[in-house]
Amino acid sequence: MADTPRAEPIVPVDADTKDTTAVNTTSNSSTKSGVDIDGKATQGIVTATDDLTKQERAIETGSEIEKHGSAASDRDDDNDSDNDSTKRDETKFNTEKSILGSMSLQRMILTMTALGLAVFISSLDQTIVSGSLPTIAKQFDALGSVSWITTSFLLASTAMQPLYGRLSDIFGRIETLVAGLVVFLAGSAVCGASTSMGMLIGGRVVQGLGASSLMALSMVIISDISIERERGKITSVFAAIWAASSVLGPVFGGVFTQSKGGWPWVFYFSLPVGGAAGLFIILFLRLPRPRGSLVEKLKRVDFIGMVVLVGGIVMLLLALSFGGDTHPWDSPMVICLLVFSVITVAIFVIIEWKIPSEPIMPLRLFKNGNVGISLMQQLFIGATMFSPIFYVPIFFSVVMNSSPISAGLHLLPLMLPVPVFSIMTGFTVYKTGRYRELQWIGGTIMTAGIGLFRLLDENTTTGKSIGVLIPAGLGMGLTLQPMQLTLQTAIEGRDMATGTTLFVAIRSLGGSIGLAILQTVYTNTLSSSLANIISQFPEYAELILASANNQSLIYEAGVPAALKSAIILAYVKSLHYVFYGTIPFAAMVLILSLFIKHIPLRTVMIKTQGNSNVENNMD
Structure with a gap:
């Protein structure tokens, strides 16, 4: 498949001139000067062609509102048939140096730490409660509603994620991120102080509303301050944080639940971490505030x-x-x-x-076919990744009688390769500028790796499980970053936030859909198998049925060896069907990647709604 060319940005500006000049706009041309990220003066002149739309001029000078009379609305742009989605003009800064690259080392580290902490706590809270659910259900005597502790968080976070991109365009990246963080921390405090299941579920809803901004807007801000060609190196670090927090969630949950403070510290833990993240964001991350009063901004929502x-x-x-x-x-x-x-x-x-x-979601986003392909890939990668995170620990709980903490640690062979190979992928993209081929390789390995899960059986040893789980994680690591670049190369700078937050939300939605399908497969298969076992051991019917929710019961003293073996085989059979069901999801990620058109990665900074008119001294 041939590469799709990208139109060159508007005439480059000389970044080496040392005088600062103001932006001058006339009715016939636009004369612009640039300010580098350190606040040191640079100067350049760009003469805009007469066929630039008013909206393009507004974006180029850092404002979404028109500079010359009336603005061209986003809706009008959606209906503009002359807009070629792969051959478009992109405004760029006067220097090829990114905002991130222009920061001092100290500020860069602090900025990445702030965003990394935000990603860490938002990812951690998706899984940390799993190790504490039995204890919470027992304390509130609410086993029937305990699943809503997880479901309520997922509902709120997935529903809100697509909205944060446009809201951050209107109200500002930092302002929106900090607001989301405050909401998340408030929800965490409510959860920790809960005296009833209803109060806890309500707190989880509030948590989810805030948490959805943390991961999504962190990715958006990375897009604001980095160049596409170098972005993979940066986002790979956040992939490492996401993978680590996904594994550590159940472990932390189990540790806190068994500690003196008990399960409330599953939620209180987020308060100091989130507070530190918020403080770092406010002090060290500098992006411009959008113009306009609060009333004017609200009218734009x-x-x-x-x-x-x-x-x-x-x-x-x-x-x-x-x-x-x-x-x-x-x-x-x-x-x-x-x-x-x-x-x-x-x-x-x-x-x-x-x-x-x-x-909130301009339809022009979908004019480029790569956008639709990338979002569909996210749907399937979400289903592919959530499946082993949820079901592999169940396997080890049944076959090896692992505790929740130990079962979570058994995920390490799957999750550790994700950040390692994501980082390798980031540097490969930086050196070669290629991202499509990595998806082909990663998708193939990931699909084959999921197929290897069939080798997990009742006789599996720890060594064997490590060898079985590593390939799938390797393939995921090779695939994640290139998929994000596929999307971001295909959209305009002004839509970067909307596209990126939608990208993150679709992965969560895919995980929900995948788990719903696979849970049906798992439940139906297991119920059928357990019914057959009950017919063979009717005197143990109560224990057999209870084992569906508490696998450790089969290891209690007095359970016949034949019964224990039969129940273990029933679980293994059910989990095999789950793993079979995951293979098509992984295969679809690979198949869709074959239809991606390569669009060259930008090697210069482009203006987004979040980085226009950056004049802050980053030293």
Whole structure:
């Protein structure tokens, strides 16, 4: 497949001149001067061509609002048939040096630490509660509703993630990120202080609303301050943090639950970490504030689109949560939720197309085919990655009678290769400028690696499990960063935040869909197998049924060896079907990568809504 050319940015500006000049705009041309990131003077002149739209001129000088009369609305841009999505003009800074590269080493480290802590606590809270759920359920005597501790967080975070990109364009990156962090910390405090299951679930909703901003906007800010060609090196570090927190979550949860402070510290732990992250962000991360008063900014928010989109996502996630669990998949409740979620999303598309001047999700995002491919890949990679994170610990709990902490540590052979090979991928992309081929290699290894999970059986040793799990993690590490670059090379700078937050949200949604499908497979297969075992050991029917929620029961004294062996085989069989079901998800990531058109990575800074008019001294 041939590479897709990218139009060169507007005439480059000489970055070596040492005088500072102001931006001068006339009715016929635009004369612009640049300010480098250290605040030292640089000067250059760009004469804009007459065919630049008013919106393009506004973006180039750092404002989303028009500089010459009226602005061209985002909706008008969506209907502009002359806009070629792969051959577009991109404004760029006067220097090829990125904002991040222009920082002093100390400020760079502090900035990365702040964003890294934000990513860490948001990822950690997705899994940290798993080790404490039995204890919480026992304390509140609410085993039937304990699953909502996880579900409520997932609902809130997934529904809000797509919105934060546009909100940060309007209100500012740092302001929106800090606001999300405050909401997250407030939710954490409520969870830790909970005196009832309802209060805890409510706190998890608040936590999720805030947590969704942390991962998404951290990725957006990295896009604001880095060049595409170097970005893989930076985001690979955050992939390492995400992988580490995913593994450490259940471990931390188990440790805190067994500590003197008990399970509340599962949530209180986020307070000092999040507080440090917020302090570092405020003190050391400098990006410009968008112009306009609060009232003017509120008028720009697409409230109708926000409400409709959140409603559609929540209905879909509720259907996935109820289906096969509290309600059959063919129940009126589940069917209605699924149907209305589809209708709501269709209404959302029409709204974004016709109504707001600044849509929460401009349809021009999808003019380039690579965007759709990348988002579909995210859907399937989410399903692929969430499956082993959830089900591999169950395997070790059953076969090796591992504690929650030990079962979580058994994920290390799967998760450790992710950051290692993500970092290698980042440097490879930086050196070669190629990202499509890495997806082909990574997708192939990942699919084959998931297939190897079939080798996990009742006789598996620790050494064998390590060898089985490593290839899938290796393939994931090779695939994650190139997928993000596929998206970001295909969108304009002004849409970077919206595209990136949507990218992150789709992965979470894919994980939810994948787990719902695989949970149905797992539950049906296990129920059938356990029913057969009950017919053979009717006197142990109660224990057999209870083992579905507490695998450690089969290792209690007095359980016949034949019964224990039969239950273990039932679990292994059910988990094999889950692993078989994961293979198509991984294969789709590979198949979709074959249709990606290569768009050269930018080697210069482009203006986004978050970095325009950067004049701060970063030293």
